[in-house]
Amino acid sequence: MSRARGAIVGIGELKPQRLTSGVTTLEMIAEVSRLAVFDAGLEPGAIDGLLVGPQVGETPQHVPATIAEYLGLAPTMANVVDLGGASGAGMVWRAAAAIEAGMCETVLCVLANNREEAAPRSPNRNPIREFDVPFGASGANISYALLMQAHMAQHGSTARDFALIAAAARANAQLNPDAIFFGKPADADAVLASPMIASPLHLYEIVMPVAGGEAVIVTSAERALSLPRRPVHLLGAGEKVTHRAVSQAPSLTSGPLKSAMARAFAQSGTGVKEMDLLSLYDCYTIMVATTIEDAGLCAAGAFGAWLRDHDLSHRGDKPLNTHGGQLGFGQPDLAGGMTHVVEAVRQLRGDAGERQIGKAGLALVTGNGATMSEATALVLGAG
Amino acid sequence: MPIDFNALKTPAPTSTALTQPFWDAAAQGRLKIQHCEDCGKAVFYPRPICPHCWGKRLVWKEVSGKGRLKSFSQVHKPGHAGWLPAAPYVVGLVELAEGPTMLSFILPGAQPPRAGDALQLAPTAIGGRVLPAFKPVETATEEEAAMSTETKDGWAGVVKGRPQVGAFAERTRRTRASDIEAFTDITGDRNPLHYDRALAERSVFGKLIVQGGVTSGILNALVAEDLPGPGTVFLEVAWKFVKAVGVDEEITGRVEVKEVRPDKPICKIETSVRNGQGELCLTGTATVFTVPLQGA
Secondary structure (H helix, E strand, O other): OOOOOOEEEEEEEOOOEOOOOOOOHHHHHHHHHHHHHHHOOOOHHHOOEEEEOOOOOOOOOOHHHHHHHHHOOOOOEEEEOOOHHHHHHHHHHHHHHHHHOOOOOEEEEEEEEOOOOOOOOOOOOOHHHHHOHHHOOOOHHHHHHHHHHHHHHHHOOOHHHHHHHHHHHHHHHOOOOOOOOOOOOOOHHHHHHOOEEEOOEEHHHEOOEOEEEEEEEEEOHHHHOOOOOOOEEEEEEEEEEOOOOHHHOOOOOOOOHHHHHHHHHHHHOOOHHHOOEEEOOOOEHHHHHHHHHHOOOOOOOOHHHHHHHOOOOOOOOOOEOOOOHHHHHOEOOOHHHHHHHHHHHHHHHOOOHHHOOOOOOEEEEEEEEOOOOEEEEEEEEEO | OOOOHHHOOOOOOOOOOOOHHHHHHHHOOOOEEEEEOOOOOEEOOOOOOOOOOOOOOEEEEEOOOEEEEEEEEEEOOOOOHHHHHHOOEEEEEEEEOOOOEEEEEEOOOOOOOOOOOEEEEOOEEEOOEEEOOEEEOOOOOHHHHHHHHHOOOOOOOOOOOOOOOOOEEEEEEEOOHHHHHHHHHHHOOOOHHHOOHHHHHHOOOOOOEOOHHHHHHHHHHHHHHHOOOOOEEEEEEEEEEOOOOEOOOEEEEEEEEEEEOOOOOEEEEEEEEEEOOOOEEEEEEEEEEEOOOOOO
């Protein structure tokens, strides 16, 4: 295995909420940043790098400066990472790369969002708004329904195959009291009985939008040695961005995560079969299905059989999204992707409580943005 | 009661000066997209530069209006309230015969939509404007379709099964001087263009070339080995040999399935052979028959 390229030494997470009232995104960023910095055993002054998301409702531009000022930071490296659901994982390797480049030593990676009752629609004028929306295709549900239908047509996968993914996420969420679906399990029959939103996609196969926040602190492997938490090392990363609109996707049944994961495995000198935890981005069931296949866990088209052969719980042979995934936890907008990083850190530290997996040496984390368009993969290792 | 799509309060396109020709054509019930004069590829959606070669010589051309349904969704909960009265309705990814894929509104046909369906442009007034929607090509009346579902699968026993419309396969090999001799052995073709280097170099080809059968032979291998696979023979070919292939040149053959008969193991394919520079050497279409080799 290769050397550590950096270490995650602190995490913060806000309990997801369906709605917030009178709370700004900046306030939530402050709350979750504080959790992460204190978890790392650091003082705020130790933070000299800042990576933030683009969606801070209060300020369309100058986002890093606004957040730095709000938090009282004066970072020597600051940037926006705008990769949709891949932003969280994308921040982690960028932080490590900036540290290796000598630009900073300890980076706060933070994503949060409020969720008001009447959120204004964004004034898009992009090609999707011009060439998809007038034909009746608004929003991600339809795009992912098109990907799912294509998988069914090409490989003969069934509605139940996909429902198993949602059911497993709900089952794992029963061990996470913070999850939005804690206390609300749903088996495959319940998933298939939930309302059809855009065929073949059922309601329970779609993440629930929530307010929330997630943050991690990344520093050098050397610096991590002097901090209180057991470090979680970044061993490899990969990224690829291929398109934005689903009509422009090079493939409907395989995505850019395939090459992103291959790079992350190559960088880390590991393989998918060595992973003790799969922390896979799950905005929709089809995203998990495609990622399982693109990761090489099974042949293309064979995810349904793979799911039936494996136990995805924390006690199982292939623990997958032990926090419930976003399908079970809720999707706090861009921070949703960071939940997969935060859960992997918890597991690799041995801090996951009653859902702690047995052997916790290596984890695969994936992030995905837009319509299977923006992909980031990380291989993390227990320090 | 049929839905009056034109009465829907759906979002209008956000056109720009660059994209306006697309919407002007749409308003006339036509579908025009950009074509790149530098690389020859069709482009969708409109851009100031070709996304394939970054060339700027983009011209607007009306397309055939033929397409194939790559995927679709019946939308029960629209993302925009203006579409609520129309739900459920179908949107799909339409692969145009010219190459690019666009998202469009799919009008209902006699049968529920299926991936791979042949589509035809069907301009439709939606939300107060005519949009380039599509409808399924009805290959048979409903009665015939109902009967055909009862008849046996024409591809039963075929080694690789029934191919999908849009499926393709490619093979690459390098030509050798021994190819020429082998072809002469088979056919007796001793054309000096294949043997007399000095003469060949003075000819329009400027080099020793292999027989056309050597070039097209890669397509025999493709259909028999890859797609549709073992048991396949040619019934009919329409090939243009547009560029000669020399000795020691890499060639890549490609076949793509365009039409598949459900009742018999017959399909129409698009065929091409390109040289190492990507130049087209052979282009055309073929009809192939795949003998069922497995005990039915």
